[in-house]
Amino acid sequence: MSPTEPAPTRKSLPEVDFELDEFDADEQVCLDFYRQVAVSEDMLVPLTEHHTTDGGHSYYVLFDRTATYGHPGMPQYVAVHLQRHQERRTFDFERARLPLPAIAQSWLIHRGCPPDAIGLNPKLGPPSADETTRALERRLAGDGDHYAMGYSYTRDDPDDMVTVVALRALDERARSPFRVVVEEVNTDAWTHTLREGGFATVDEALQWCEDRLTGKAGPLPPVRPAAEATRPAALPKAPGPRPPGRSR
Structure with missing residues (x-):
């Protein structure tokens, strides 16, 4: 389903910020993150996100507006778990492409996200x-x-x-x-x-x-x-x- 109102404007949609400007990772992790997540960052709509108070972990349920462009049947939701290593200023991540928001929420909950912290934005989606x-x-x-x-x-x-x-x-x-x-x-x-x-x-x-x-x-x-x-x-x-x- 589309997470927008029937006639939305692009400015009305929230944008995702992974807050990684001051963090780095080894070459393979950076390449994987770019290919799997960041390459379509401007087309990802955050339906919900949660960040731990120490900044070490972030959890996102994202709607990918490009998912079905040329890829019929492709799941439209992306779940991302970021782990930031504050002392080393490095990061790791896990990512999954999933067909329903509830399944994406479950994926994040079972990676440490508090269940009551990952509710969907009621203004997005039917x-x-x-x-x-x-x-x-x-x-x-x-x-x-x-x-x-x-x-x-x-x-x-x-x-x-x-x-x-x-x-x-x-x-x-x-x-x-x-x-x-x-x-x-x-x-x-x-x-x-x-x-x-x-x-x-x-x-x-x-x-x-x-x-x-x-x-x-x-x-x-x-x-x-x-x-x-x-x-x-x-x-x-x-x-x-x-x-x-x-x-x-």
Whole structure:
């Protein structure tokens, strides 16, 4: 989803500042940071950020306005954890490209960011349409490390703005070993909904994602009770977004 109002101006968007002017790193870290983050710095919109009082750590959830330009399906959010070594004036970083803000928040929380310090800026992006969405977003942010992400596809089309994400539960006792989370943006009401469904196999989960992207999906199946959970097979990690339609 776009983190802007329906007719924003560029000046209305906040800019990100990584505060690294007085810090350095070895050549490989500097090159990686430039290629993975800084090269598109002027197109990154900070949806939330948190800095420790000593300046040693910074956490960012960023919206990349260039993500889907020429790269259909690419996740639009970038989570960045910066660690500054004050005495040496050097820095390290971790970065992940993720399909939903709640998943980016979870990634940062499990790298030391306080959960109550990384709330999204309510002025950016369409708000949640209902309590079901808000509850699922809270659970994804808090329990995101309970799942492995194997596939996602983001469609940034005003006529059908949708993101589908396939997850595998890491706990064999979890309800429904495979989940699909789908976010849909209502561009007329300027709100978004988040829903999840449960699947017994990876093929069923990926098939539902394909069907949703091609307009053939039925309702998401409910998450199964814990008593019905079985040990999941591995969910292969996709190398990147795949276009709608997959080989059988």
